[in-house]
Amino acid sequence: MAQAVHINPGMMTWARETAGLSLEEAAEKLALKNSAKQTAADKLRSIEHGERPLTDSLLQKAVTAYRRPLVSFYLPAPPQRGERGEDFRTVSGTRGSARENALLDTLVRDVKARQQMLREVLEDEDEGLPLPIVGSATMKQGTQAVVSAIRAALAITPGEQKAARDSVALFTLLRAAAEKIGIYILLLGDLGSHHSDIGEDVFRGFALADDVAPFVVINDNDAAPARAFTLMHELAHIWIGASGISGPLGWTSENSIERFCNKVAGEFLLPNEADAQLPDLDEADAETVIAATARIAETWNVSQAVVTYRLVSMRKISSEVAAAVFLIFAARWRDQKKRPSTPDGGGPSYYMIRRHRLGNSLLNVVRRALQGEILTHTRAAKILGVRPTSVDLLLQERSHAA
Incomplete structure (x- = not known):
């Protein structure tokens, strides 16, 4: 007879829900089977309510399925939520279901564990020296001072940004420069399969400002042209030593750190030379703004959303028009993702x-x-x-x- 495990059954519910799984999804992952008397989901519900014993073998499966260490199941009660670090997403900018946010918690927790292991490796190699860039700046210095510091560290000029082939090439250039100075840049938008996708409207990226192994995670469910802005935004978080999660790009934000990091990213990607090219569209409608941003975006290898952000931040378009334009861009990207791709067998492995x-x-x-x-x-x-x-x-x- 299978050995029963004595834990607070509520810990099974907590682990499942914070992994972003429904009863049906979890029951399948735990290999529970339907019977004449109960469905697999009902069996799991009975276990979570303490009405059915939890076996050691099932607990071991839960460790893997829920991405939790074994010891966490033996806690007397679920811990208070503190996994995301600081959540810089505002109430108005945060979207997504409870399931998506549970998946996000799992992703952040997983990346933090990987970061800690990497830090230990670097320390074992005697390369675990603190990086001077992490937390080296403050918001009081102003955005231009932080932009200049980041540009000097990356050793990338505005001319090089402009000379990149396209937005993908610009992101590659910026990523390589950031990795060269000791920042690890990951593209992650799920927990290993498309079934656990986390939308770009739930999180844009997050920064873990460790002084030895700083990590930046960019949601690769977002459009490729948007990634350069996300990278620079999260690098600003690293420079001011502010770990946390960032939401979608928009004009307004209730969080002062998000506003600051948005401005740093915008001023880095569209420097003074580009600012001089931005037209005054104060009386323009959304369609006119979209047409005007296309040329500048192509010239500087950035997304049209970045150009729109710079226009509204410089008060060259109204906040109302900017909000409408951002909604159009978001709808455009959702439609683009829905289009079926035609596999030709020649894609990357x-x-x-x-x-x-x-x-x-x-x-x-x-x-x-x-x-x-x-x-x-x-x-x-x-x-x-x-x-x-x-x-x-x-x-x-x-x-x-x-």
Whole structure:
């Protein structure tokens, strides 16, 4: 007979809900089966209510399915929520269901654990020295001072930004420069499958301003042209040492840190030279603004939303028109995502996609640590967010591409 585990049954409910799973989804992940008397979901509900015993084998499955350490299930009561760090999203800017926000909590918790493991690796390699850039600036210095500090550290000129082939090339340029100075940039918008997608209207990105292994996560469910702005916004968070989650780009924000980081990102991507090209459209309607932003966006390899943001921040368009334009851009992106893609068999491999999401810097540290026997394949897999059997293939793919 299976051995029963004695825990507060409410911990099973807490773990499931904070993993963003319904009873039906969780029952499937836990391999519970329907019977003549009860459905699989009803069985799980009975366990969560303490009406049915919880076996050790099922608890072990819950550890994996809910992405929780075993010890957390033995707590006397669920801990208070504090997983997101500071939530810089405002009430008006925060969207998404309870399930999506539970998935977001799980993603942040997972990335924090990976960051801590990476920090330990760097310290074991005697490379765990504090980075002087983390928390090196304050909002009192003003946005231009922070823009100048970031530009000097990245060593990227406005001319180089403008000379990039397109918005994707600009993001690649900025990401490589940030990774070179010790910041790890990840593209993550789910927990490993499209079934756990978290929309860009729930979070745009988040920064974990650790002084040894700072992480920036960008939601790759967002449009590719938007990623450069998100990256620069989160780098501003790193510079002022403010960890937390950021919401969608908009004109107004109730949070002073979000407003500041938005301004830094906007002024970096559209510097003084670009500002001189921005027309005064104070009397224009939304369609006119959209047409005007297209040319500037193409010139500077940014999204039209960034140009719109700069126009309204400089009071060259009204707040009402800006709000309407942002809604049009969001609707346009939702429609674009709904369009079915036609697979031709020539797309990138699973490992190429994973490598792109993880970034060269993170892969290089893990490879070096494996070669130096500082990391096991199991811990390397946890840092990279893949199965242990995939680690070597992932690193080989990186090596071939390089």
